[in-house]
Amino acid sequence: MPRIAEARDAAxxxxxxxxxxxxxxxxxxxxxxxxxxxxxxxxxxxxxxxxVAVATLYRYFPSKTHLFVAVMLDQIDRMREKFARRxxxxxxxxxxxxxTLLQVVRALLRRPLLSAAxxxxxxxxxxxxxxxxxxxxxxxxxxxxxxxxxxxVTERDAALLRLLVHSVFGIIQSCLNGRITxxxxxxxxxELCDLLLAEWPDSFTPxx
Amino acid sequence: MPRIAEARDAAxxxxxxxxxxxxxxxxxxxxxxxxxxxxxxxxxxxxxxxxVAVATLYRYFPSKTHLFVAVMLDQIDRMREKFARRxxxxxxxxxxxxxTLLQVVRALLRRPLLSAAxxxxxxxxxxxxxxxxxxxxxxxxxxxxxxxxxxxVTERDAALLRLLVHSVFGIIQSCLNGRITxxxxxxxxxELCDLLLAEWPDSFTPxx
Numbered sequence: 140m141p142r143i144a145e146a147r148d149a150a151x152x153x154x155x156x157x158x159x160x161x162x163x164x165x166x167x168x169x170x171x172x173x174x175x176x177x178x179x180x181x182x183x184x185x186x187x188x189x190x191v192a193v194a195t196l197y198r199y200f201p202s203k204t205h206l207f208v209a210v211m212l213d214q215i216d217r218m219r220e221k222f223a224r225r226x227x228x229x230x231x232x233x234x235x236x237x238x239t240l241l242q243v244v245r246a247l248l249r250r251p252l253l254s255a256a257x258x259x260x261x262x263x264x265x266x267x268x269x270x271x272x273x274x275x276x277x278x279x280x281x282x283x284x285x286x287x288x289x290x291x292v293t294e295r296d297a298a299l300l301r302l303l304v305h306s307v308f309g310i311i312q313s314c315l316n317g318r319i320t321x322x323x324x325x326x327x328x329x330e331l332c333d334l335l336l337a338e339w340p341d342s343f344t345p346x347x
Numbered sequence: 348m349p350r351i352a353e354a355r356d357a358a359x360x361x362x363x364x365x366x367x368x369x370x371x372x373x374x375x376x377x378x379x380x381x382x383x384x385x386x387x388x389x390x391x392x393x394x395x396x397x398x399v400a401v402a403t404l405y406r407y408f409p410s411k412t413h414l415f416v417a418v419m420l421d422q423i424d425r426m427r428e429k430f431a432r433r434x435x436x437x438x439x440x441x442x443x444x445x446x447t448l449l450q451v452v453r454a455l456l457r458r459p460l461l462s463a464a465x466x467x468x469x470x471x472x473x474x475x476x477x478x479x480x481x482x483x484x485x486x487x488x489x490x491x492x493x494x495x496x497x498x499x500v501t502e503r504d505a506a507l508l509r510l511l512v513h514s515v516f517g518i519i520q521s522c523l524n525g526r527i528t529x530x531x532x533x534x535x536x537x538e539l540c541d542l543l544l545a546e547w548p549d550s551f552t553p554x555x
Binding site: 255259262263264265266267272273276298299301302304305306308309310312313316317318319323326327330331334335337 | 545
């Protein structure tokens with residue numbers, strides 16, 4: 140039986156004021172989860188720290204899982220913006236994806252508790268109950284398409300990046316939990332890009 | 348701050364009677380988790396159903412995470428025994444690993460709640476607190492070495508299978524949560540074996 144909180148639909152913000160409120164909630168949640176294990180992060184503390192009523196928090200995020208999947212989506216979108224502002228280096232599509240993933244992994248390892256909270260919430264979330272989880276997958280793949288310079292995504296590219304993303308989260312989680320070391324995680328990441336993207340051309344867009 | 352239950356060391360069974368008791372606990376836990384979401388599985392119900400005192404249960408498994416990582420290890424060891432009794436078909440090492448993984452994935456999808464409980468517990472478990480989690484990785488890789496007929500494992504084989512195992516759990520979790528369909532999961536699995544194990548020879552042991 141689904142929990143009532145999981146079954147209820149989340150409200151979507153519409154006005155500028157509502158967007159600002161959701162932004163404050165996501166920031167407060169990220170800050171609290173960077174300092175505490177997920178199970179110790181309380182919804183009422185998030186509300187208090189964001190300056191909203193608990194009822195408002197639950198209206199947007201019916202459960203802690205909804206909240207931290209949204210935090211993950213927000214973090215991915217921030218990374219996409221940050222990477223989009225950079226000039227792309229003169230490297231192959233495969234190397235560009237690898238460099239991007241390496242930066243993502245290093246950023247995640249700098250805030251291990253927050254990363255564990257996001258990845259754990261995202262991997263537990265049912266797609267039907269938490270629509271943001273499909274957006275996490277999609278936007279993360281988009282970040283990698285952007286890095287590779289792929290404008291027209293083929294089914295094959297989508298399938299390869301789906302495989303890559305499955306594995307990347309697995310590697311990060313193993314590393315966060317001390318099952319593999321950081322150097323092992325980084326070498327796994329390199330190997331993974333080399334093997335999964337071996338068939339890619341050096342570049343997807345005509346030079347110049 | 349770690350929870351006290353996580354910090355305490357688990358007792359290991361020694362006598363035949365103790366092993367039987369642990370076996371009953373693991374079976375009871377698997378049965379309860381096959382019928383209920385993990386968060387609804389109560390330690391005292393597991394104890395009751397296994398016919399042991401709650402204190403005994405906690406002595407062997409200081410937390411629900413310890414318990415379900417042990418259930419996962421037990422399920423993997425059962426699969427290893429089952430597969431070991433089969434005559435190996437006349438297929439390449441890569442195909443043999445793929446066939447084995449496909450059977451593992453199908454078995455896991457037949458009991459989705461139990462599988463979610465095991466994978467979720469294992470991916471949250473810290474290696475330092477829950478030593479069984481390293482055994483889960485090791486024994487799962489061993490199951491695949493057996494399938495491939497690899498007797499002398501090189502560092503390279505170990506690295507490739509580590510990548511494969513990261514991805515396989517990611518695929519299963521996405522499938523359990525409805526983020527990808529079963530046919531997509533099966534095609535991802537095929538693709539993954541083809542790409543990650545492309546460099547493998549057809550066979551690792553001399554024929555005959």
